[in-house]
Amino acid sequence: MSLDERYEPSAVEQAAQQYWDSHNTFTAHEDNAREKYYCLAMFPYPSGKLHMGHVRNYTITDVISRFQRMQGKHVLHPMGWDAFGLPAENAAIAHRVSPAQWTYSNIAYMKQQLQSLGLGVDWSREIATCKPEYYRWEQWLFTRLFQKGVIYRKSGTVNWDPVDQTVLANEQVIDGRGWRSGALIEKREIPMYYFRITDYADELLSSLDELPGWPEQVKTMQRNWIGKSRGMEVTFPFDADLKAAGLGEGLKVFTTRPDTLMGATYVAVAAEHPLATHAALNNAALTAFIHECKSGSVAEADIATAEKKGMATGLTVQHPFTGEALPVWVANYVLMNYGEGAVMAVPAHDERDFAFAQQYQLPIQPVIATSAGNTTPAPWQDAYAEHGTLINSGEFNGLTFESAFEAMEARLKARHLGQSRIQFRLRDWGISRQRFWGCPIPIIHCDSCGDVPVPEADLPVVLPEDVVPDGSGNPLNKLPGFFECACPACGKPARRETDTMDTFVESSWYFARYMSPQYQDGMIDPAAACYWQSVDQYVGGVEHAILHLLYARFFHKLMRDEGLLHSNEPFQRLLTQGMVIAETYYREATGGKKLWFNPADVTVERDSKGKPVGATLNSDGQPVIIGGIEKMSKSKNNGVDPQSLIDQYGADTARLFMMFAAPPEMSLEWSDSGVEGASRFLKRLWKQVVDHLAKATPAMLAADTLDDHQKALRRKTHETIAKVTDDYGRRHTFNTAIAAVMELSNDIGRFNDDSPQGLAVEREALESAVLLLSPIVPHITHSLWAALHPGTAAVDQSWPVLDEQALIRDSITLAVQINGKLRAQIDVPADADKAAVETLAQANENVQRFTAGKTLRKVILVPGKLINFVISD
């Protein structure tokens, strides 16, 4: 195939994509004869159009997939759609179109966009989670887990919008108000279904150690999230009147610091705690305070940053050892669904209790000798929370944390007032959503039989696709055709559950469905599960480091325990891609609502140093407010559309630029400049191949006949192969791989040797450059390779092989330091020993100047790098 003089991306890209399509290049089959490699990108939510984060994510997995393919692996690289979710309902409300229609048309558009990127994806395995073929297996698994007791029902707290009469997501609560109604949000208790993820807490924690291919950072976040701690359950006995009121024997709390028990000066309970409810019966002020605590969102960040408030109940409980009466307070920082919904407060040794005690003049009793002293004066110091020797604790004085723990436990046990316990921060996973566009929960409520799972033969429970939500509650509640049914157990009229599942459920097992996406007889084809096992490399945004990855790990274990999968962990290696972030711009509309403007529609004014001083909207020239840099998102309207980039420069330039701009794990602040450079490089490479082909036919390369100049280029070629192979395979730093090939290309450009061996060396360098770049820019390299080797395809080539012989050098350049400061550079023979290097270095004029009249203390030689003379006066 001959090469056009000019590089025309659109023609080149079309030709390459047609070749791959017509050869089914990326279709994956189970093939036990070959080693498999399952490479997976976190699948996209079909929000409307591709954003830069998608381009980054799928280019990374494509580069890894193509690299592994050239290494001889049998690669699975699938793609699909995380298709249920809130934005579809919002679009439905805004545009009066059904969520299904909106979602399917987005999928169609985005699929065509993804295909224009030239991804080596097996599209025959495409899935969409909103299709009954997919979610029927989710419902099937749900019914099995429900029967097994892994799923159960209890009450949970949600954000309630009293005006729209609807449950709101945390995202829809802004400054404590509903985003549409503006109404003050209330917390409300409703029944929900829960997965017993806490039953797997220990394994989710311990098997993190089996994942050396995961970033330490992510494992740390997961460990902290699961939050295993050993502590003490302590009961503070009630007085007779409380016992008489039927509230039990005492107030149960959990503490990780039982050694400070003698310093407890009050106890605090959540607003929803039965003791608070009891105390409020004849106390209007307390009733009002409890009501106030129930306003605002349920988000932990809101609760934790809210002003700490409390009110005394007038009740007391007894200290378990001293019998002292401790006041009971209601506090907004105590959470009902955390531990026992009550805490013992030790202001001397807990920062939050300390602040609370200061605010309400509660006593502070130090009971630990800390490095900050034996008192706890304001302001708070971190040292107050240290472990130390017990003081002011009667019989426990002098004990350490560990011995106090044991002594306290023995004494509590003897009085039946407590015992040690392992506590997890992790809570069971509530999956009920009062929303339409999600997978229906396959449960039927029968007055006689209770909660009955839908029998397998009646699955799937199909979500109607022609419904348009209006923003007031779940439309399924208004569809008798959906919820009216007969009890599968007794046949009496019953009501179908109308809540749908958290969309995290679909994304917790899609990686397994890709193994056999069309399989009709079960969730996964056993043969496929056997071959593909688990994902070798998973790639996705770091924002999913906790929730999605934890839920997927949990589901993998659930499915393993159902006999569906045969490994312990779903993702062997994990690459967390940094976010693509961009500046945000907004104006405040009446009522404080923010209107966000896209960076493409805004002009930024800068001062002489390049710092932004203001910004105006292009359409009206009026100023907008610069809102700070944030992750590209629909809600902040700061996404940059990659389509214009692809249209203008082609997919290869877009891919190259994305990979070159930063290493994958780093967040990438978007800027338009730099794209030009990527495009320029591809044009230059194209021209180098054109020019090379116009010259005479190269001779067979005879490596041992080369002159120094030829040897140097050949060495550069093989140094580049070594570097790029390591960058792709181990480091995943595609930016430095590209830089290395650019250096090689620069050397080729400077190499001017049209002798037969010169051309042979140049040919090897060019072929290597083309293959090394092919995972990143597969289209242009497809054309270039076809021109260099007519009748063959770059995608089917094996990875370039390193020739160690080509790397050998005769002499090397060493840095010469004096007291660690660079003073000279010398060339030494590659095989010179330390003494020879020292002699050569000391002969250097600069070295003599700096060492004259000084005493040489030490010589440090780092072979191949530097020699350092340590001197003194």
Added chain:
RNA sequence: GCCCGGGUGGCGAAAUUGGUAGACGCAAGGGACUUAAAAUCCCUCGGUUGGAAACGACCGUACCGGUUCGAUUCCGGUCCCGGGCACCA
């Protein structure tokens, strides 16, 4: 508030295990080619400073301190920015 990251030229970044800070690219300036422009090619490009030049000196990786012959890298502290916090995905 809590947990996890990040901060290096005008800009994106590199320096992989403690060993030559700024590779590679963008922008900018100068030059060649051109009637001109675009494109392309060549040169300069962290700061201060000495020198006619060749070539040097000092400072410099957010800030303060420490360990080391040597620190962008390790340790302690501070500031700023980003992500997550269980109903955005």
